[in-house]
Amino acid sequence: MDLNNLCGDNGYLLEINCSLHLLKHAVTIYRDMKIGIIGAGDVGGTLGKRWRQKKHEIMFGVRNLQSQNVQKLIEVDQNLRFGDIKEAVAYGDIIVFAIPWASVEETILKAGNLSGKIVIDPTNPVTPDLKGLALDNTSVAEKIAKLANTDKVVKAFNTIGAKTLNNSIFDSNRADLFICGNDSHAKRVVEELAIDIGFDVVDVGPLVNARMLEHLALLWIELAFRQQLGPNIAFKLLRKKAEF
Amino acid sequence: MDLNNLCGDNGYLLEINCSLHLLKHAVTIYRDMKIGIIGAGDVGGTLGKRWRQKKHEIMFGVRNLQSQNVQKLIEVDQNLRFGDIKEAVAYGDIIVFAIPWASVEETILKAGNLSGKIVIDPTNPVTPDLKGLALDNTSVAEKIAKLANTDKVVKAFNTIGAKTLNNSIFDSNRADLFICGNDSHAKRVVEELAIDIGFDVVDVGPLVNARMLEHLALLWIELAFRQQLGPNIAFKLLRKKAEF
Known part of the structure; x- marks a missing residue:
């Protein structure tokens, strides 16, 4: 600068x-971003825990305060803030939809006003057999942008497992977070939130490239589960200066 | 063992x-594998050079001995062996189709008998604008397996650039070669050929997963060219033991 x-x-x-x-x-x-996390499963719960450690303000938006996921989170940290989905959306400057992709449409439509907010989409539209993607010529991220009528959607946190969200260090490497989106300020904020919890960030360009990141997630799922490498794997983009 | x-x-x-x-x-x-490389462009030429350094026997199969690509290779190494496509296929125990994907079908049909040979497919079916893949619900590798009526097709060398083929070292990391195929012996041979020239290998499973590797290549192309990171980039799968 x-x-x-x-x-x-x-x-x-x-x-x-x-x-x-x-x-x-x-x-x-x-600093001290206000983040609404919709969903309290592995991804949402881990992101919330890690961001709280970095002094961000979190509210989880959930349907059922009695669910096992919510109770597990409360056991670890009794000061967590919970609300329903609308409350968490109203609370956050940044909203993370950490829910199954098939629930995204219904949830967005009930979420209230997303205008001006940064929306993070960590979902993957995998088929039930985990072998393919259920969307052609679009991505969940693009669908969210249309439904919520906003440019501030950032695809992120969909190509890594919850274990890596919790600890991004692999020996001498940090795992990469691949992100894309159409709003450069929104991407910068998400980049900072990712760096905060230990990731290097690779900017993959506009939101349409969420299709590539959803395919990358499919490869992660294949390697972790069907090829049995387990969930402690993460992609890294190696880089070096030009060689002549 | x-x-x-x-x-x-x-x-x-x-x-x-x-x-x-x-x-x-x-x-x-x-050791001393006989490899027929169809095509003498960046990928074929670099693979041939690197494997010759490791004492493998190479014949390039080309249409035109006077082409710039061929002349460039001869300038560097006058002992290179060239033939037409049929001669290179007859020569090799392993055949690499290092040609544009759109020429693969025609070339396979003219290649002669591929029976018993290991076929390496490093191609990517990218659209002319480099933004997408031209194949749906299949991959070039699967098409080759059908056309040549063989199980010994291995998808490999399609997710890295020629510069990384030439030098796979990125500081303290070696670039990964992602491969897949249905014949485990064929994959083992390709794995050894990749290790020979400095790669770590990630086995992505059966040949149908070539679709995932062709999508991974699309991400590489996007990052290298449209996002302007340049061709000195490569994917690495970070791994660690289970954490509890």
């Missing part, structure tokens, strides 16, 4: 003031 | 003899 360009070039003090202002702005954007 | 089970348990000497026999067998299988 070129501070001189942003703040003018009227001397050193102005530059320092301007830096502090930008820093405060950055902190305001990325 | 449990040598006692394979060789009986009649004492130490037998075990040593048996080990030597197995070792010789392994060397016979994996």
Whole structure:
């Protein structure tokens, strides 16, 4: 970021003031985010736990406070905040739909106003036999963007297992989080939330590429379960500078 | 490999003899393979160069000995062996179809007898705009298996760029080669050929999963070109033991 360009070039003090202002702005954007997590299963529960450790404010939106998943979360942390789905959506600046993909449409329609909120889609439209995807020429993420009439949908957290959400370190490597979306500010916020809990981030471009990330998830599922490598696996994009 | 089970348990000497026999067998299988490479572009040319460095015997099968690609290869190594497509297929125990996917069908039909040979398919059925795959509910690899009426097709070398074929090392990591196929011996041979030139191998299961690997290649293409990360990128599957 070129501070001189942003703040003018009227001397050193102005530059320092301007830096502090930008820093405060950055902190305001990325720290203490209010996040509504719809669903309290492995993915939602683990994301909530990890983000709370990083001082973000979480409300889980659930249908049934008596469910096993909810009770398991409360056992570990009695200060968790729960509400129904509408309450969690109203609470969060960022909403994560950590629910089975087949429930997404119904849930979005009942969720209330998503306008202005960043929506994270970690779902995968896998067929019941886990061998294929149930959607052609679209993705859950694109369907959410249409249903909620928003550009702020970010596909993320769909290509890694809950165990890796809990601990992204593999020896000397950090697992990658592949994300995509049409709104660059929304992607930046999700990127920071991912870095916060230990991921490197790969930006795969616009939301249409959620189709590629849903296919990548299918490969993860195949390797973890049918090829029996187990859920402690994660994709990494290796990179190096150009070689001639 | 449990040598006692394979060789009986009649004492130490037998075990040593048996080990030597197995070792010789392994060397016979994996060293000095005769490989016919159809196509002399980036992928075929680089594979040929790397395998020759590892003492495998290569014949390139090409349509036009005067082509720029062929001349470039000859400039670097005047001892390369060239033939037409039928000659290279007859020569190799392993045949690599390193050609554009749209030419595969015509080439297979003209290739002569592929019976008993291991066929490696490194192609990707990308659409001309590089945004999608041109095949639904099948893969090039499955089409090859049908056309050539063989089970010995292995999908491999389609999810990495030619630069990574040339040098698979990324700092402390080796790039992964994702392979799949229905014949386990054929996969073992391809695995050894990949390890020979510096790859770790991930077995993705049966040939039908070539669909997943063709989708993975689409993600590679998107990241390298449209997202402008460049061709020096490669996928790695991180793994760790179970955590409780």
